Amino acid sequence: MSTAHRLDISTAPFLHQGRNTSRVMLEVLMALVPVIISAVYFFGVSALMLIAVTVLACVLTEASLAKDGINFGVLKDNSALLTGVLLGLTLPPATPLWVAALGGIIAMVLGKAIWGGLGQNMFNPALVGRAFLQAAFPSLMTTWTLPESFLDVAPSTFAVPLMSAQADVVTAATPLALSKFEGKVTEVGPLFFGNTAGSLGETAGVIILLCGLYLIYRKIFDWRLMVSTLLSVAIFAAILHQVDPKAYPGPEFMLLSGGLMFGAVYMVTDPVTTPITSKGAWIFGAGVGVLVVLIRLWGGLPEGVMFSILLMNSVTPLINRYTQPRPFGSKATPK
Amino acid sequence: MQRYATFRHGVHPAEHKEATEGLPIERMRFVDEYILPLAQHIGAPSKCLVKVGQRVERGQMIAAAGGFISTSLHAPVTGTVSAIEMRPHPNGKLAESIILKTDRFDSQSSFKPVYEGADGSLPKKDAVHLVQSAGIVGLGGAAFPSHVKLSVPEGKTVRFLVLNGCECEPYLTCDHRVMLEHPRKVMRGLELIMDHLGAERAYIGVEVNKMDAIDALRAACTRGDIEVIPLTVKYPQGAEKALIDSVLKMAVPTGKLPLDIEIVVNNVGTAAAITDLVETGSPLIERVVTLTGPGIRRPANVMVPLGTPLRDVIEHCGGLTSDTRQLILGGPMMGMAQKSLDVPMTKGASGVLALTEPANNRAEDPCIRCGRCLEACPMFLNPSRIHFLVRAERAEQAKASHVMDCYECASCSFVCPSNIPLAQLMKIGKAMVRQL
Numbered sequence: 001m002s003t004a005h006r007l008d009i010s011t012a013p014f015l016h017q018g019r020n021t022s023r024v025m026l027e028v029l030m031a032l033v034p035v036i037i038s039a040v041y042f043f044g045v046s047a048l049m050l051i052a053v054t055v056l057a058c059v060l061t062e063a064s065l066a067k068d069g070i071n072f073g074v075l076k077d078n079s080a081l082l083t084g085v086l087l088g089l090t091l092p093p094a095t096p097l098w099v100a101a102l103g104g105i106i107a108m109v110l111g112k113a114i115w116g117g118l119g120q121n122m123f124n125p126a127l128v129g130r131a132f133l134q135a136a137f138p139s140l141m142t143t144w145t146l147p148e149s150f151l152d153v154a155p156s157t158f159a160v161p162l163m164s165a166q167a168d169v170v171t172a173a174t175p176l177a178l179s180k181f182e183g184k185v186t187e188v189g190p191l192f193f194g195n196t197a198g199s200l201g202e203t204a205g206v207i208i209l210l211c212g213l214y215l216i217y218r219k220i221f222d223w224r225l226m227v228s229t230l231l232s233v234a235i236f237a238a239i240l241h242q243v244d245p246k247a248y249p250g251p252e253f254m255l256l257s258g259g260l261m262f263g264a265v266y267m268v269t270d271p272v273t274t275p276i277t278s279k280g281a282w283i284f285g286a287g288v289g290v291l292v293v294l295i296r297l298w299g300g301l302p303e304g305v306m307f308s309i310l311l312m313n314s315v316t317p318l319i320n321r322y323t324q325p326r327p328f329g330s331k332a333t334p335k
Numbered sequence: 336m337q338r339y340a341t342f343r344h345g346v347h348p349a350e351h352k353e354a355t356e357g358l359p360i361e362r363m364r365f366v367d368e369y370i371l372p373l374a375q376h377i378g379a380p381s382k383c384l385v386k387v388g389q390r391v392e393r394g395q396m397i398a399a400a401g402g403f404i405s406t407s408l409h410a411p412v413t414g415t416v417s418a419i420e421m422r423p424h425p426n427g428k429l430a431e432s433i434i435l436k437t438d439r440f441d442s443q444s445s446f447k448p449v450y451e452g453a454d455g456s457l458p459k460k461d462a463v464h465l466v467q468s469a470g471i472v473g474l475g476g477a478a479f480p481s482h483v484k485l486s487v488p489e490g491k492t493v494r495f496l497v498l499n500g501c502e503c504e505p506y507l508t509c510d511h512r513v514m515l516e517h518p519r520k521v522m523r524g525l526e527l528i529m530d531h532l533g534a535e536r537a538y539i540g541v542e543v544n545k546m547d548a549i550d551a552l553r554a555a556c557t558r559g560d561i562e563v564i565p566l567t568v569k570y571p572q573g574a575e576k577a578l579i580d581s582v583l584k585m586a587v588p589t590g591k592l593p594l595d596i597e598i599v600v601n602n603v604g605t606a607a608a609i610t611d612l613v614e615t616g617s618p619l620i621e622r623v624v625t626l627t628g629p630g631i632r633r634p635a636n637v638m639v640p641l642g643t644p645l646r647d648v649i650e651h652c653g654g655l656t657s658d659t660r661q662l663i664l665g666g667p668m669m670g671m672a673q674k675s676l677d678v679p680m681t682k683g684a685s686g687v688l689a690l691t692e693p694a695n696n697r698a699e700d701p702c703i704r705c706g707r708c709l710e711a712c713p714m715f716l717n718p719s720r721i722h723f724l725v726r727a728e729r730a731e732q733a734k735a736s737h738v739m740d741c742y743e744c745a746s747c748s749f750v751c752p753s754n755i756p757l758a759q760l761m762k763i764g765k766a767m768v769r770q771l
Contacts, residue, residue, distance in 0.1 A: 005659050007674050008693050011759040013350050015505060021700045021752045076701060119701035119753075135379040203373040222706060276719055278706070325715045327740045328343075328575065329345040329586040 021118075025078035027220050031074045032085055032210045038207045039068040043093040044147040045216040046157050047179055047200045053097045054129075055084030057104025058119055065113045081117050086126035086266055089201025090259065091133075094145045094154035096226035098161040099137055100197075114271070123313045126274045127306050134306070141268070144197035149318050170198035175257040176302040185249045198258065206257040212265035221269035228285025229264040229292075230255060250295060260292060263305040273313045280323040287312045336683025339543055341567035342580040342712045347472050348505045348668065350544060352635040355508040355627045360516060361505045362638050365443050365627040369411050370422050370679035371397065372430040372625045376478040378404035383433060390438075392448030392619055397433055400467050406480040407470045408433070408531035409449070409618040411640035413441040425664045425678045427673055432679070435642065448616025455614050455725060458529050466609065469618040470682075474604030475499060475510070475573065476665055478683035481609070485531055488681025493532040494597040498525050498580050498606055500541040500548065500568060501573030507686045509623040510603050512636045514541065514548035517607050518555035524606025527613060532599060537561045539603070540582045542568045571744040572669060572741055575600045577713045589740050624680060630659030639680045646676035648655060655689050663688040664737045668745050701755035708747035708757055718747035718757040725764035726744050730771050738764040 039047040062080035063072045075081065087107050091100055107129025117123040134141045145154050174197045175186035182331040190196050192202025201208075233254055242250035255261065268274065268288055275284050288308045295304025359496045374380035381398035391397055391410040398408035408671075419715035424430035427683060449469045487493055498521070502510040514521055518597070529537045541549050541750040552563045564582050565574055574586045579598055587593050593600055597713075604623065611617045620641055627634040632653030639648055645664070649655055657661075663670040664684050708718040716737055724733040738761060745758035 003664075005655055005657075007659075007672070008661045009672045009674050010661070010693060011747050011756060012663075012667075012671070013758065014661065014663055014670065014688070014690060014693070015749060016697075016754070017346070017348075017750050017752075019752050020754060021703060022703070024703075024752050117701065119703045199503045271703050276704045276706040276709060276717070278519045278709070280523070281706075289340050305579065324720070324736070325709060325712075325717055327589050328580070328713065329589045329591075329740075330737075331588070 005249040021079075022077045023205050024220055025082050026228045026329055028215065029078065029082055029085060030090070031215050031220070034211055035089060035262070036085070037202070038194055038204040039089060041119070041262060042048050042146075042194055043200055044150045044152055046147065049097060049153075049157065050091050050093070050100050052094055053090035053100045054088035054091070054104040055081060058084035058087065058108050059099040061108035062113075065108065077118060080108060085127045087129045088200050089262065090126065090130045090143055092141060092199055093147065094143055094156045095133075095140060096156050096159035098159065099133060099140060100184045101229050103133045106132040106254060119272055121272060122316070124267055124270050125309055127267060127310055132307055142172055144229060146172050151204070172304065174198050176252070177294060179249055179253070179257070179295070180302040185253050186257065188252050188256060189252070198234065202259040202262040205261045208261040208265050212261075215265065215269070222271070222278070222281050224281035225268045225274055225285050226264050228282045229268045229288045230260075232286040232289025233260060233292055234292055240293070241299070253292065254296070258296070258303045263288075263309055267305075267309050273316060275316055275319045275323065277320060277323040277325060280319040283319050283323065284312050284316065287315070317333060337566045337671055339565050340581045341569055341572065342713060344556045344578040344711060344715065344746075345569045345571060345577065346711050346749050347568075348749060349629070350568070351506045352508050352511070352544065356511055356545075356623050357637055358508075358512075358634070358636050360638050361625050361646065362396050363643070365412055365640065366643060366647040367437055367639065368417070368644065369414075369435040369437065370432050370644060371408055371411070371435065371642040372422065372424050372679065372681060373398055373408065374424070374685065375641075376406050376472045378402065378406070378480055379481050380431070381405060381408045383419060383431075383591065385416045385419075386434060387416050387419055388415055389493065390418060391435065391441055392416070392472055393441075394446045396468065396470075396618070402567055402636075404480060405466050406472055407468050407565055407618070408484070409620050410435060411620045411642050412437045414438045423675050423678045424685065425673060425681055427674075443639045444539050446617060446620065446662050447617040448460055450612055450616035453616040455611050456601040457531050457609075457613055459472065462531050466612065469612045471605060471608050471612065471619045471680045473602050474608065474622055474682070474685070475602035476504075476669065476683050476685050478681070481601065484601060485528065487594070490596060492597055493534045493594070494536070495583060495599075495600050495652040496525070496529045496532060496534040497578060497600045498537065498539040498603055499573050499575075499578055500545070500552070500603040501578060501601055502566075503542060503570045503572040504668055504686070505570075505667050506627050506671035506688055507625045508627075509636055511545045511548055511750060512605050513607050513623055514545065517553050518548075518551040520607040520610040521603045522552060522555040522557075522561070522607070524610040526558065526605060527609055528599075529561070530602060534599070536562065538582045540566050540572070540578050541562045544565060544568045555662060556619070570746060571713055574742055574744055575714060578744070580624040581668055600694045604747065619682065622680075622684070624648065625682055625686040627686065628715070629691045630662070631687070632656060638683075641682060642679045644676070645673065645678050645680065645687065647677065648680060649689075656691065656708065659689045661690040661693045663690065663767055668749065669743065697754045699755055702753055702755060705752060707750040707752065711746040711750045713744060713746065714742065716741060718761060721725055722755060722757050722760045725760045725767065730764070730767040730769065734771065735766040735770045739768055756759070
């Protein structure tokens, strides 16, 4: 006992589960790798370039908006990296790279920084960037291409900023557009395995679903958010389909088409912009599901996942307020 | 897989009990000096009965209860009062303490009984007073005077007695060893308390990582109105309200005590101490302490005379490794970090934990509202919301968010991926509300 020990003083507990914020983000990123691979498989090298550009834009923007000037240390929580990947995966394959970069910058500035940074933002940053692009470049954001080979790049990809970037390519309609405007319902098979037109990360339903199950298994995300979203779409669509099978596509089509699966697994589950309470999670997911079906079937757009989530983001504080947990042993706890 | 009774929410820290769970309780040699703070229980400090220079006998009362919610204090050794002065207390403050110089020529093998004519049962009258005069407190860690739980106020009754053998704090094994080595004492103490209170039924809740203790208790159980209940290993299983939920599926109403729903909870060590009192007349002058953690060279369960300086108990266990960074009195979830080896072992000291890598030296990140703390909180509070309110010094709103229902188990801090000191902020919030 002759050695003098330098003893640290801190407060209990002296054990920690060991999973920190950057680790949580990293695990989500790992669960995105299969989706990225599927995007590259279906859409070729332009998918890779787009994701790289959105990641770079998000990361550089976040670093240059640090409190103490440009600081790459703020990136250690991996949240900017995650936003970049998520944004990239929501873009159509022929998006010009400069447009993608602009989306990344907007995501980090308007989606996150002006709110006060990580944990403070009201809306999902990646979707803020995506919504901005949708408003600013409506035709680009609804131009869907299917490349002929891996290295086949749409001419619009390298469009010069601010020059008219018309997608001069062979375009294809997404399953949702086919259904809405031409009344053609795509088979479940292609929807499940991903060889349909759409945004980079949204087409392969089975891969996204498996990644979602992994995230639930690892307890990274709240399963209630995912389940309630998908369940509410399925139930709502099933009811409508029963009423009039010709006018309304069935629940399996509604679940697997468009960005729903991707949104339910990776966007609805963003902890920051969704309710913290478990009851609130059910309400949030149910709200997203109902809005998705409403927009898809009666709105002007073929797809409504993005706006549904953003709309529900805006009522998250309200949901939290009315779903605060009751302490154990309070009168309302029936036991 | 068999399912055991449990409560909702809570966390699953690694158990870390393997180093000491198989080690029998050992004794340590008497040391030269004992430090006995007058406040080592919940409630008013004891009143000193001795003077400097006075010779005291082992087991002699040296301080009397300072009120009803207070208890007495006894000499752990035969010796002389060498000083009555301010000494470092495990709570981080200085506290008035009686210092005893051990008589080197005394064998310390006998003690002065506090219960003359102990016949193995609690006296019908004066049982409460007897337990108070024996200085017995809850040995689970909170050190709440046990006689208070034995005195049922006018108009109240007790239906169920629950004995707490969960020992849900990681690392600690002292209750485990007491149950395993002295199941008869635990069972007898339970019967005594039960019969004194007039309870209908009694239960002993034990986590299933101590199956040998469950078997030992069952073997020692001779009455049909006592049942040993195996419980799921989950923290904080041993918290009073969680334990009552697990064992009886009853919820203590917020702001109320178990007694308000006709339940009394005691620790297994306390029951054993009461058996010792009625069978030998012994006051509480020693307790079992688990010394463990990567920084303790020879982990052990030790019967430590109260007042033994931390330095001496650690030395008994081979000392600290040179890379020890943190020393904790109590368990790793609710214990207190110590800066000095001069603090004494008090009645509430269930463990000494030496850690080589402090768990919470990571920088804090912003709250990302992931909700893990809500899912961990056994009281169904919203620690995330309360931490924002406490940091904004909004005591009224923190109160409205039920901060006072927090019993500081620290499950929230344990799970927080942003490493926010939620439990500490809850404690601060409670202090703020008390000042309203």
